[in-house]
Amino acid sequence: MKTAAIIGAGLIGQGWAIVFARAGWNVNLYDPNSQAAEKGLAMIGSLLGMLKQEGLLPDDTSAANRIRIAPTLPDALAGAEYIQESAPENLEAKRALFAEMDALAAPDALLCSSTSTIPASAFTGHLAGRARCMVAHPVNPTYLIPLVELSGAPWTAADHIERAKDILLDVGQRPIVVRKEIEGFVMNRLQGAVLHEAFRLFSEGIASGEDIDATIKHGLGLRWAFIGPFETIDLNSPQGIEEYCERYAGVYESIGASLGKCVDWNKALRQGLADERKRELPRDQLEAKRLWRDQKLMQMVRQLYHAG
Amino acid sequence: MKTAAIIGAGLIGQGWAIVFARAGWNVNLYDPNSQAAEKGLAMIGSLLGMLKQEGLLPDDTSAANRIRIAPTLPDALAGAEYIQESAPENLEAKRALFAEMDALAAPDALLCSSTSTIPASAFTGHLAGRARCMVAHPVNPTYLIPLVELSGAPWTAADHIERAKDILLDVGQRPIVVRKEIEGFVMNRLQGAVLHEAFRLFSEGIASGEDIDATIKHGLGLRWAFIGPFETIDLNSPQGIEEYCERYAGVYESIGASLGKCVDWNKALRQGLADERKRELPRDQLEAKRLWRDQKLMQMVRQLYHAG
CATH class of the missing domain: 3.40.50.720 (NAD(P)-binding Rossmann-like Domain)
Incomplete structure (x- = not known):
């Protein structure tokens, strides 16, 4: 034992x-x-x-x-x-x-x-x-x-x-x-990459916080729950990841140039985001929403890891 | 009609x-x-x-x-x-x-x-x-x-x-x-943010492509399938998103400083990544894997949008 x-x-x-x-x-x-x-x-x-x-x-x-x-x-x-x-x-x-x-x-x-x-x-x-x-x-x-x-x-x-x-x-x-010590390890670096671009899009008025959330949960996140970002692009081009990179490297590099400038998470920006979140989810419902999240997560885990 | x-x-x-x-x-x-x-x-x-x-x-x-x-x-x-x-x-x-x-x-x-x-x-x-x-x-x-x-x-x-x-x-x-015209709209900008950091972590030897994929699918992606990145952090601190930002803004801004430098998607990098993908998924199995992905996606959609 x-x-x-x-x-x-x-x-x-x-x-x-x-x-x-x-x-x-x-x-x-x-x-x-x-x-x-x-x-x-x-x-x-x-x-x-x-x-x-x-x-x-x-x-x-x-x-x-x-x-x-x-x-x-x-x-x-x-x-x-x-x-x-x-x-x-x-x-x-x-x-x-x-x-x-x-x-x-x-x-x-x-x-x-x-x-x-x-x-x-x-x-x-x-x-x-x-x-x-x-x-x-x-x-x-x-x-x-x-x-x-x-x-x-x-x-x-x-x-x-x-x-x-x-x-x-x-x-x-x-x-x-x-393999090498790095701040944020891998997970929080990937989460940070998403959060920084999400903050930027919100701060520049490109989209509401709700719509940025929807882009992940009703779009990218549906696949990322069971295939990673490399697997996703490997399957998204007939010949695989090399072909995907050939086709889209230009577009992503052009996007990448503007990703570079991470916005400051300043007080006004955080406040604006918090105000929107409070309208969407009044603070007295935070705890109930957490229970809902945990239920959803359990459904997800049951399906992805236990359904065989 | x-x-x-x-x-x-x-x-x-x-x-x-x-x-x-x-x-x-x-x-x-x-x-x-x-x-x-x-x-x-x-x-x-x-x-x-x-x-x-x-x-x-x-x-x-x-x-x-x-x-x-x-x-x-x-x-x-x-x-x-x-x-x-x-x-x-x-x-x-x-x-x-x-x-x-x-x-x-x-x-x-x-x-x-x-x-x-x-x-x-x-x-x-x-x-x-x-x-x-x-x-x-x-x-x-x-x-x-x-x-x-x-x-x-x-x-x-x-x-x-x-x-x-x-x-x-x-x-x-x-x-x-x-709300404003921008290259990549919102979705491909968020996907681009993840891909750029994923390419960087891979190119610097921090983690294998397989492990980077695992970080999303066995970690972040399980929640992102039904709550977005802002909702995620809003629920991840007792008092909500303001408190989360107060606690972690320093860490993310420090990560953010190094996110800035997007790596070039050069030939050698793409080749290294493609070589790893081919070992994980031989090219004659790409089509079968796509069918598997579509089945998984349908399970996901059934559960998240049809289960009531």
């Missing part, structure tokens, strides 16, 4: 615990705040119940039984071969935590961080076991959106990254490897 | 004919090449059969019966209140065709073009009825992906654009309004 240690019992830690437990792993859940650990475990119970109700867990699952609260960090790490840190985004805290984990964990255990903004090199360089440390950046909620970005420091060993990849595939996630 | 004239019986014209006919409109289909018209009509018949089989047409539909081939352009335009031109992307040909259509169509008929690259101002300025001319850029296949970009010339009347929007909503599409 394999064991994962989940360090930090907030939203992200809860998501990781569900991912490993539903795949049959034992999970040691640790949080320095023992009340937070109890609260996290209760939340995990509700989420597992919801996933079962939605047909997203095997019927015979006893995932909840495989998760236990570990009273101390050494106890959490004992016997764990995969360790996922999901503490707050604080560089000094991560440096200290990784030093402790590196000293306590089994020599061949992998040490991964959920950070979305801090490169692994910033908090692992001082460690004897730095070759086994890396970022494993998940998307929220981790138990529904399978992407995980693996990003090592220059000293992270390639075979440890491969091992992390195999483990994450084994528990049902879809890991990718970010 | 309302009538639409579809001018051009290629892939795009076929898509438009299906959209209007399934919504209960009469469709006059015209192509200067009468064989192309016959071929187009036969293809429409097969596509309607497939849509019916896939549960994407009402059971009692007789959409095919509402489409007829018009032998001449005047015959096609007679009685039509909405006219959609889907001829090849040739500026001179469009100028001549719009002049003919403007002279022949009923005075209050709307004249729309499917062009994805030519602004309306380039081929309508010389017309008496230029105020009713605009681009209505669809996505392929138009009968599955509902987005239509409406983009008028500076002289296109706002109420004609509103009328086009109402008609397109009425036939089940999701029109957006591009």
Whole structure:
């Protein structure tokens, strides 16, 4: 029986615990705040119940039984071969935590961080076991959106990254490897590219925020839910991607020249956008809309990953 | 009974004919090449059969019966209140065709073009009825992906654009309004933003093409299939989009600074990407993969637009 240690019992830690437990792993859940650990475990119970109700867990699952609260960090790490840190985004805290984990964990255990903004090199360089440390950046909620970005420091060993990849595939996630440290990894860079152009189109009055959203959800996004941008253009020209590039490189390069100038996300622009969003979705409906989003996401996941 | 004239019986014209006919409109289909018209009509018949089989047409539909081939352009335009031109992307040909259509169509008929690259101002300025001319850029296949970009010339009347929007909503599409002429309209600019960053990440060796695709399809794209980029960030912070921007503007602006430098889509880069695609998907499987994509897209459409 394999064991994962989940360090930090907030939203992200809860998501990781569900991912490993539903795949049959034992999970040691640790949080320095023992009340937070109890609260996290209760939340995990509700989420597992919801996933079962939605047909997203095997019927015979006893995932909840495989998760236990570990009273101390050494106890959490004992016997764990995969360790996922999901503490707050604080560089000094991560440096200290990784030093402790590196000293306590089994020599061949992998040490991964959920950070979305801090490169692994910033908090692992001082460690004897730095070759086994890396970022494993998940998307929220981790138990529904399978992407995980693996990003090592220059000293992270390639075979440890491969091992992390195999483990994450084994528990049902879809890991990718970010080969060089870069701000935003891959996902938030692609999201940033879309957001910057969306802000620009909005700020220049080309289209309303609602219409920019519609362009993605009623247009590009319908395919991007199951094929990526390269696959999309590979299939969009009879002979494939080379032919597509030959035909359209000129158009895209011309568009590219104007993409260059990213607009400043200034106060007035944000305010204009927020005002429009508030008209479309009054703030007292934000929470209901989030529940709607999660339901939709579950339908999507059921169809794309569970329908066989 | 309302009538639409579809001018051009290629892939795009076929898509438009299906959209209007399934919504209960009469469709006059015209192509200067009468064989192309016959071929187009036969293809429409097969596509309607497939849509019916896939549960994407009402059971009692007789959409095919509402489409007829018009032998001449005047015959096609007679009685039509909405006219959609889907001829090849040739500026001179469009100028001549719009002049003919403007002279022949009923005075209050709307004249729309499917062009994805030519602004309306380039081929309508010389017309008496230029105020009713605009681009209505669809996505392929138009009968599955509902987005239509409406983009008028500076002289296109706002109420004609509103009328086009109402008609397109009425036939089940999701029109957006591009308020100023701009290269790529909104959709291909957003697609271009993603492709440019994807090319850059690939060319700098940050990630493989396969992993970049995975980042979209197993990450961002799962939500973008039903909420747009602004909605996504509005729901991703407890208090909404203003709070999200406050928290993350710094990160995105820092990413934005490096997005600026769009890479050249040079031969070596395209070749590297094509080589990877060929390893992932041998070229003799392109056609089978397209059929798979269309099946997936139909599942998606059934779930997002037909499941109630």
